[in-house]
Amino acid sequence: MEVYLDHAATTPIHPEVLVAMQPYFTEQFGNASSLHKWGREARKAVDLAREQIADKLNIMCREVIFTSGGTEANNWAIKGVAFTREASGLKGHIITQKTEHDCVLNACKWLESRGFAVTYLDVDEFGMVNPEDLKSAIRPETFLVTIMHANNEIGTVQPLKEIGQVIKTANPAILFHTDACQSFTKEPLNLKDLNLDLITINSHKIYGPKGVGALVVKQGTKLVPLLHGGGHEFGHRSGTINVHGIMGFGKAVSLASPEKNRHMQTLRDHLIKRVLAEIPGALLNGHPTQRLVNNTNFSFPGVEGEALLLRLDAHGIAASTGSACSSNTLEASHTMMAIGRKPELAHASIRMSLGWENTLEQMDYVVEVLKDEVKQLRSMSATWRRE
Amino acid sequence: MYNQKVMDYFLKPINMGDMPDADGVGEVGNVVCGDVMHLFIRVGKNPAGKEVIADVKFKTLGCVAAIATSSIATELAKGKTLEQAMAMTNQDVVRELGGLPPVKVHCSVLAVDALKMAIYDYLKKQGRPIPEKLEKEAQRIRKDTENAEAHTHPHVE
Numbered sequence: 392m393e394v395y396l397d398h399a400a401t402t403p404i405h406p407e408v409l410v411a412m413q414p415y416f417t418e419q420f421g422n423a424s425s426l427h428k429w430g431r432e433a434r435k436a437v438d439l440a441r442e443q444i445a446d447k448l449n450i451m452c453r454e455v456i457f458t459s460g461g462t463e464a465n466n467w468a469i470k471g472v473a474f475t476r477e478a479s480g481l482k483g484h485i486i487t488q489k490t491e492h493d494c495v496l497n498a499c500k501w502l503e504s505r506g507f508a509v510t511y512l513d514v515d516e517f518g519m520v521n522p523e524d525l526k527s528a529i530r531p532e533t534f535l536v537t538i539m540h541a542n543n544e545i546g547t548v549q550p551l552k553e554i555g556q557v558i559k560t561a562n563p564a565i566l567f568h569t570d571a572c573q574s575f576t577k578e579p580l581n582l583k584d585l586n587l588d589l590i591t592i593n594s595h596k597i598y599g600p601k602g603v604g605a606l607v608v609k610q611g612t613k614l615v616p617l618l619h620g621g622g623h624e625f626g627h628r629s630g631t632i633n634v635h636g637i638m639g640f641g642k643a644v645s646l647a648s649p650e651k652n653r654h655m656q657t658l659r660d661h662l663i664k665r666v667l668a669e670i671p672g673a674l675l676n677g678h679p680t681q682r683l684v685n686n687t688n689f690s691f692p693g694v695e696g697e698a699l700l701l702r703l704d705a706h707g708i709a710a711s712t713g714s715a716c717s718s719n720t721l722e723a724s725h726t727m728m729a730i731g732r733k734p735e736l737a738h739a740s741i742r743m744s745l746g747w748e749n750t751l752e753q754m755d756y757v758v759e760v761l762k763d764e765v766k767q768l769r770s771m772s773a774t775w776r777r778e
Numbered sequence: 779m780y781n782q783k784v785m786d787y788f789l790k791p792i793n794m795g796d797m798p799d800a801d802g803v804g805e806v807g808n809v810v811c812g813d814v815m816h817l818f819i820r821v822g823k824n825p826a827g828k829e830v831i832a833d834v835k836f837k838t839l840g841c842v843a844a845i846a847t848s849s850i851a852t853e854l855a856k857g858k859t860l861e862q863a864m865a866m867t868n869q870d871v872v873r874e875l876g877g878l879p880p881v882k883v884h885c886s887v888l889a890v891d892a893l894k895m896a897i898y899d900y901l902k903k904q905g906r907p908i909p910e911k912l913e914k915e916a917q918r919i920r921k922d923t924e925n926a927e928a929h930t931h932p933h934v935e
């Protein structure tokens with residue numbers, strides 16, 4: 392049996408998404424900026440996709456600015472806001488937290504090297520930011536708070552509503568950005584309710600193509616473009632528009648549904664319940680309830696993550712790990728360290744992230760394989776001793 | 779990332795397991811990533827009357843490369859005289875496996891270190907003199923293992 396459980400890394404393109412994209416490679420290949428029929432057809436497609444995404448988020452079409460993906464949108468949100476400060480001769484202070492995706496952390500670090508101040512908030516053992524910590528971190532010169540919606544490794548969903556309230560109560564001029572790449576279409580996300588100014592979303596985590604994403608920019612938000620050129624995307628982001636990719640993104644968003652989310656959640660709960668009950672010593676990483684519908688992440692003491700990952704792979708199961716041994720730097724995942732997992736438990740972590748096409752039968756197969764492989768790896772482990 | 783031979787040794791490790799009545803035991807840890815290996819030897823004599831590694835087993839908590847190198851190192855060591863076994867290097871192990879990704883070469887050190895420590899332990903238990911080179915290496919390995927233990931807490935209850 393083949394079971395793909397790495398949807399947090401990327402998903403396949405849904406067949407209906409592919410069908411929606413296809414004409415835009417060949418017959419309707421026009422440049423969306425051209426005035427002729429070909430161009431108008433392309434423009435129509437982009438407008439439709441923009442509408443599908445705006446509808447999902449309950450915002451205006453003009454607030455959706457397409458990018459080359461989540462990495463670009465995050466970089467743009469953070470640097471684009473920071474550059475508005477530089478333009479006025481000021482630096483200032485950014486607040487983020489320790490389990491952000493590398494593209495957020497590294498963009499912040501780069502700004503630090505250019506004289507900005509950055510606070511990286513701690514999280515608790517479940518990966519949650521405490522809004523009170525945020526409150527005390529806000530300074531008069533704070534201009535941006537960027538806190539992800541759901542974590543890509545452990546699936547913890549941050550209390551964005553409380554965070555938004557804290558920010559805007561302290562100083563309404565502080566901009567609030569969230570990286571919603573993992574949560575988009577899976578968790579409710581509303582710009583106004585959450586007091587958000589900027590939201591990063593992307594396509595390849597939700598059955599759309601890779602290399603497409605968007606930054607949602609609340610009307611009136613000041614942002615310096617990263618890409619200067621012909622003034623595409625309302626002057627925000629230049630470059631000939633990726634029509635087929637955007638078409639796919641829009642279609643993918645329209646396919647997401649509460650039923651699909653419930654399906655993934657049922658599988659998630661089944662998998663978590665069986666693993667914790669049937670594998671001695673198994674630990675769940677992340678929050679027990681404030682958790683992405685499709686995320687599971689376990690540590691199996693006495694088992695190294697990369698070894699387990701490749702044993703699962705030999706059985707046709709795709710997962711991922713935060714183990715140091717599987718990274719080029721040999722450093723354990725910053726998220727596992729931030730939630731206070733000891734190195735040997737960080738090394739032992741396995742993420743299995745679910746998708747629409749997974750089944751209950753697959754979950755049972757995965758549990759059986761896991762039980763057997765964890766047992767085998769423990770039997771050869773120099774440190775695992777059964778009580 | 780890994781070649782087929784590495785994967786074969788990882789998926790079906792040879793000489794994996796305990797040896798309760800071992801003549802020598804080597805326990806080492808990896809400074810780089812905090813992994814742990816135990817290696818057990820039984821010493822016998824070859825027809826020429828020289829001491830050889832008659833049997834060898836290992837246990838490893840570590841990555842794919844650590845498990846594969848442990849396994850092939852034990853296979854290489856089996857039947858070797860103590861002198862030959864002491865002279866084994868991690869390059870021998872990596873070569874025998876047909877290469878490892880550069881970031882994983884350090885994993886192969888674990889296996890040859892554990893073998894040296896098992897021989898050291900055997901000679902000590904026999905009350906025999908330790909060759910100067912082995913004594914030096916043992917000092918280095920012990921220091922590495924202490925560092926590894928400071929990094930991590932390998933004993934899981």
Ligand SMILES: Cc1ncc(COP(=O)(O)O)c(C=O)c1O
Nearest residue numbers: 460461462492543570572573593
């Ligand atoms: C939380 C999060 N942010 C950002 C990204 C980067 O998005 P992209 O791959 O579209 O650049 C990812 C996925 O890789 C992610 O999981």
Ligand code: FES
Nearest residue numbers: 716811840841885
């Ligand atoms: S044992 Fe950790 S990288 Fe090989």
